[in-house]
Amino acid sequence: MSLLIAPSILAADFANLQTEVEMLNSSSADYIHVDIMDGVFVPNISFGIPVTQAIKKHAEKPLDVHLMIVEPDRYLEAFRDAGADIISVHYEACPHLHRSLQAIKALGAKAGVAINPHTSIDLLKDVIQDIDLVCMMSVNPGFGGQKFIENTYDKIARLKDLILSKGASTKIEIDGGVNIQNAPKLIEAGADVLVAGSFVFNSPQPIETIKELKSIKTR
């Protein structure tokens, strides 16, 4: 499987969203990662449904929507209607995770599960075959630009083993603090999708930066 890059629009210039989305369209990015924060599940508020719709209006790449919100089931349809192609809910916010995944799939989207740094991958054992993508947090969710948590490498390897042992086709996405230094090791450990916010948008030439990440070869 070739490596996929998902720049996080959270680090973009919100006053020029159309330009930023067009920049991503013309880059080698695979998805546009859209971070939704409600100020309850995480201690920060980002943006919601109308902004997701506005991004979709210009996007030529799939929207990878990461819901950092409580009771995500209430908003799945609204985000799907707003243009989400992949919807990830947090394990920690879903008492009936299997039902949430079925609901996402019934809407025609790919179903993702995001897990916080403290959440063990063993908890996904009985549901891994129903998950299209695991968004493994490599920072505590809530803010861009945080420091990468080193324990992630080991966690990726264990998740990869679980996926293989169950014969599942789940993709492993790494979210938080990704840069050109840690990316090779993440890919080596088994990552399929790398989210990168500040590393892409704060770089002098984001299109080049995306290309550099995309062309890392370790396997």
Ligand code: DX5
């Ligand atoms: C964190 C978000 C991440 C974040 C990544 O809560 O889920 O997607 O935007 O940003 P960087 O790459 O700057 O850590």
Ligand code: ZN
């Ligand atoms: Zn995210």
